[in-house]
Structures are given as structure tokens and as C-alpha cells.
Amino acid sequence: MKRLTLLFIGLFSLPCIAIGTQSDEVAHYAVEHYADEMVASLATLVQFNTVAVDGQTPDSNPEFIGFKRELRSLSDKLGLDYVDHGYVILIGLGQQDDKVGVITHGDVQPANPALWQQSPYQLDMTSQPGKLIGRGTEDDKGPIVTAMYAMKSIKDSQIKLNKRIELMVYMAEESNWEPLKAFLKTYTPANINITIDAEYPVVTAEKGWSKIEFVIPSVDVEAANKGAATLKRFSGGYFGSQVPQQAQAEISFADKGLIQQLKVASKTQSGMTYRFEQNGSTVVIYADGKAAHSSTPEDGVNAVTHLAQLLAIHQWPKNTASLTQQFIHEMIGMGIYAEKFGDIAYKDDFMGPMSLAPTIVKAGKQGTQVMINLRRPIGKTPERLDSQTYEALERWQEKHQVRLAKIETYWGKPMVMQDAPHLNTLLDVYSHFTGVKNPQPVAIGGSTNSKLFPNALSFGPAMPGVEYTGHTENEFITYEQFMLNLKMYSAAFIELAK
Known part of the structure; x- marks a missing residue:
């Protein structure tokens, strides 16, 4: 993901509709019940060096094999369904035909261990208190874990949803989009998608x-x-x-x-x-x-x-x-x-x-x-x-x-997403949990898989105006932001799927 915050000035006038009480309750429930487990699961996923290697695929590279094994184990533990399509993993809640797509990726960029205080493939919670440091914590293993625990919290609540929540974890976003393009020729994506590989409030345009x-x-x-x-x-x-x-x-x-x-x-x-x-x-x-x-x-x-x-x-x-x-x-x-x-x-x-x-x-x-x-x-x-x-x-x-x-x-082709039906809902969720009044869409300098999906908007995990650390030699997400993301994803999934 690449990001550059640029606010719409005067281009939109977007009314916000208050989120439901159930969404707010589940969001807080998620943090109260799964904060520690979510950090532990992130530590497990960070340990795999899922950098693309020439001549290897996610089914032949031992690091990817181990990473997918842990994803399956976590899905089973949380009561979510799991299907492995090689380059694409689908993790779902519900069996409805209509669905909400959540797009992420499990591969990461290289890291130079000499420039880290601890191994980049060990979740470091001590070098800088309050930060969860490691390769993939922000881009994009942290968001994967967050989405899965949000889905688990929704499952616990037994809220009746009209749409399936389907998390896609692609294994080559940082290196090669061709396998995903091939997969999409035979797979029907959701009509409403969010990518959790960029920033808030909501990304509606990406540079090429x-x-x-x-x-x-x-x-x-x-x-x-x-x-x-x-x-x-x-x-x-x-x-x-x-x-x-x-x-x-x-x-x-x-x-x-x-x-x-x-x-x-x-x-x-x-x-x-x-x-x-x-x-x-x-x-x-x-x-x-x-x-x-x-x-x-x-x-x-x-x-x-x-x-x-x-x-x-x-x-x-x-x-x-x-x-x-x-x-x-x-x-x-x-x-x-x-x-x-x-x-x-x-x-x-x-x-x-x-x-x-x-x-x-x-x-x-x-x-x-x-x-x-x-x-x-x-x-x-x-x-x-x-x-x-x-x-x-x-x-x-x-x-x-x-x-x-x-x-x-x-x-590369720049993308501008116009008239996405869930824009106001995502802006409202962001406003509700941050207290920011009248948030506006943003454009980013990065390029995510949003470009390949219908009605795809990016929603986090980074806050606007805060330096994005993905791809850097000190990648981290703060514990506070990690928990705020859990609240917002829990509420957003409910609002979009109900």
C-alpha cells in the first residue's frame, strides 16, 4: 500500500447516519474480550517471512506454507470457514449468497534485520512501549488479524446478517498481481468491498x-x-x-x-x-x-x-x-x-x-x-x-x-472510485469512533488491490496525518490504533452486512 493524504475540499457534502446500537456494543465487546488474543495472533503471523521468492509459490515456499497453516488454525479456532486457493485464501462468516468483501494481503516487503532493534519477524513490544513492531504489523498482517477477531465478535453476538462477510488474503500483493487477476476470472467478488490496506477516513482515489x-x-x-x-x-x-x-x-x-x-x-x-x-x-x-x-x-x-x-x-x-x-x-x-x-x-x-x-x-x-x-x-x-x-x-x-x-x-493506472454505495456508512463509522466531525474521502499515493474489485473503498488501518510505517525499517502499529481498528472494523462489518 502507498498513501498520501489529500482531503476533498468542497467536492462532497456527505451526511452521516448514526451507526446502530448493536454495532457499537459489538465493537466494545471485541476489545474487551479479544485484545490479548489478537496481539498473540499477530505475533504468530509476524514470525513468517512471507517475502516473494523467485521460482516459488505460496504452495512451495515454506514461509507461506507455515503462514497459511496458522491462518487455517486461527480460522478454525474462531469458528470461521477457510478455503485455500493457492495464491488466494478466503475466510468467511455466514453462507449467504450476497456478501461484503474485505480485501487484504499476507505477503510483505523485505526487511533489513541490521536496522531493527529486534528481529523484524518477532513481534517487539518492549523496545518502544505502546508500539507493536514487526514486519507486517501495519501492512498487512495486523489488519488480517483485526478483521478475523471482528468477525469472531460478530459471530459471538449472534446478530442476524443479510450478507456473508468474506475476508480475502492474497499472497502476492507486493510482487505480482497476475495470479489474482487470473483468480478473479472464475471467482465472483462481492458487490461491496473494502480494502484494509491504506488509511482512514475512506480512500476513494489511488495513484498509479x-x-x-x-x-x-x-x-x-x-x-x-x-x-x-x-x-x-x-x-x-x-x-x-x-x-x-x-x-x-x-x-x-x-x-x-x-x-x-x-x-x-x-x-x-x-x-x-x-x-x-x-x-x-x-x-x-x-x-x-x-x-x-x-x-x-x-x-x-x-x-x-x-x-x-x-x-x-x-x-x-x-x-x-x-x-x-x-x-x-x-x-x-x-x-x-x-x-x-x-x-x-x-x-x-x-x-x-x-x-x-x-x-x-x-x-x-x-x-x-x-x-x-x-x-x-x-x-x-x-x-x-x-x-x-x-x-x-x-x-x-x-x-x-x-x-x-x-x-x-x-x-500504472490511477483509480478514482465514484458513487460507491457504502461511502457514507464507512465515514459514519469513522466519525463515531474518532469523534471527527464531517470526515471527507481522501486520495493516496499508494496502489492497493482495490483497483481490481467493484465498489472497493479502502478503510484504514492508518490514521490520516500520521506517518505510515509499512515498508519501512521500523514498521509498527500502536496498541491503541490496533484496538481502535478492531472497534471500527467490527462496527463497519455489521453496518455493511446487516
Whole structure:
């Protein structure tokens, strides 16, 4: 999931209808009876490293097999039906033909254990009291557990529902949507769906996940520059949808004066920490910023762009590493809205500007792979974006007399959900439990499976205006928010299914 809060201003006038007494009673019952069990169940699910592995499926990867085994066990314990379709798990309450769909995912993004106080696959409740820290706590194992205990609480209440509540857990949301698209060809989804993989109050628009990717070819320093201070390596980033927390540069033949200049300049960058390690005439610079979901680059401090800016104080001999540093500095700079990338920048009044973040810079034998993750609103066609992108790349190549290799672009489709019949109900549930008067729909920078379902609106789990921690190296959900979500999901499910 990717998120960027942008409120509708004056576009909607949405009356709220008070939720039923039964919904409120069950919501409070859920927390009173299942708070501890829900935390324990989250701890069980977090322990599985459900990151996609090339060549493996959810039925062959041991981590996914274990994760699904625990989902089945929890479903049995809570009295919910469970069906395993491989990439898709369906967990339900009720046998009615008409149903309410609840869309989640069980896979997660990679985590760098060195950047966590405890293992990312162990629920950490002690390092930062009040927070439940671990990979998947917010995106999206926490919401799965919350939905299941909400369904159990409704089952306990014996409220008569007119619709089945069906929780879908997809196993490749972070990596590959094709198996889900194939599943939907033979599966009839609910006519009313909510995705619990974004934020409150209610998400009605999502930007399109997009990318620009290429390889800066292998270029050796010319003989005339041998022995001069040389940027030998420039790299950073961990995976494609995370603002990089770390980046590294290696400099050979660096004199004391240049090293001192770099050290002084490094102290002027807000939010960055640098470490210089010298071995003879070689210096390695380690840059440490702040990771964030790449749909909200404003929440992070991109170590790649900051390191490129730091190194720009010196003119390095032309080679692969210096070309990479120059591209990042010249074409992206410190901006997050494609301000320097030719003419591709634009914005929509509701969805906001297209965001841009270099997320992977990886040196290899054939050159350096660069991946730039973008989140685009409505307003430009893929064809126009492609044309403007290639024009910008061509100008940069001509300037530096180099040809980029393996250039690839992808422009995901933005989504705007209009006239969803359950919008007012979800807004009312949110208002009832938060005390926020007249809440309005929002747009996010992220991209969820909502795009594939009819009448799909996202409802939590993150609060508006609060930094989203999914995909970061300190992912957490607060205990307070975890319990508030249980109340809101319990009430919302009843209101939608009664």
C-alpha cells in the first residue's frame, strides 16, 4: 500500500447516519474480550517471512506454507470457514449468497534485520512501549488479524446478517498481481468491498504505481585521470517501493583536503548521518537517512539523493559511478515531485502531484541498475509520460556522451472510485469512533488491490496525518490504533452486512 493524504475540499457534502446500537456494543465487546488474543495472533503471523521468492509459490515456499497453516488454525479456532486457493485464501462468516468483501494481503516487503532493534519477524513490544513492531504489523498482517477477531465478535453476538462477510488474503500483493487477476476470472467478488490496506477516513482515489528503470553502462576512467581522486562506487536502496535509508560511496586517491570538505558538507544536511571509513588512499562513505514507503517520499530522508548531493561538491573523472551520481543529482536532486526530470512533472487538484523517488541504485559487472519509483495521478496519458521521459533521458545522454541500456518504463493506472454505495456508512463509522466531525474521502499515493474489485473503498488501518510505517525499517502499529481498528472494523462489518 502507498498513501498520501489529500482531503476533498468542497467536492462532497456527505451526511452521516448514526451507526446502530448493536454495532457499537459489538465493537466494545471485541476489545474487551479479544485484545490479548489478537496481539498473540499477530505475533504468530509476524514470525513468517512471507517475502516473494523467485521460482516459488505460496504452495512451495515454506514461509507461506507455515503462514497459511496458522491462518487455517486461527480460522478454525474462531469458528470461521477457510478455503485455500493457492495464491488466494478466503475466510468467511455466514453462507449467504450476497456478501461484503474485505480485501487484504499476507505477503510483505523485505526487511533489513541490521536496522531493527529486534528481529523484524518477532513481534517487539518492549523496545518502544505502546508500539507493536514487526514486519507486517501495519501492512498487512495486523489488519488480517483485526478483521478475523471482528468477525469472531460478530459471530459471538449472534446478530442476524443479510450478507456473508468474506475476508480475502492474497499472497502476492507486493510482487505480482497476475495470479489474482487470473483468480478473479472464475471467482465472483462481492458487490461491496473494502480494502484494509491504506488509511482512514475512506480512500476513494489511488495513484498509479509507476517506474523508470535503466542501466548506466560500465565506463572506465580515462588514462589521463589515473591517480586523481575517483568515485569508484555509488550505490544504495534495498527494494523498489522503499525510500532508501542507506547509500554508500567509495572514493580512491582522496586527499585529506577533499575528505575534510566532504565531512564539513555532510554536517549541513538535515536528517542525515554519515560515517567515513578510510583505508590507505581509499575512503568509503556510509550515508544513513530515513526509510519510508515510496508513495510518501516526504516522510523519508532519501540517502541516495542526499549522498549524490554531497558528492556534487567535487568534479569526478568520468566513470560508471560518477555518471550514476551525476544522474541522480542532475535529474532528481533533492526534489520528490520530478521537478528536474524534464517536463514529466504534473499534478491533479484532488490526487496531488506525481511523486518520484530513486529506490534502487545497484552496481554490477555490466553497469549500475537504477530504478525510480513514481506514483502518478490522473492528468497525463502513459504515452505522453513516455515521450517526455525519453526526451529527458536523451538530453542527459547527449550532455554526458553516454548511452543508457535496458531503458524500461511502466505507468500504472490511477483509480478514482465514484458513487460507491457504502461511502457514507464507512465515514459514519469513522466519525463515531474518532469523534471527527464531517470526515471527507481522501486520495493516496499508494496502489492497493482495490483497483481490481467493484465498489472497493479502502478503510484504514492508518490514521490520516500520521506517518505510515509499512515498508519501512521500523514498521509498527500502536496498541491503541490496533484496538481502535478492531472497534471500527467490527462496527463497519455489521453496518455493511446487516
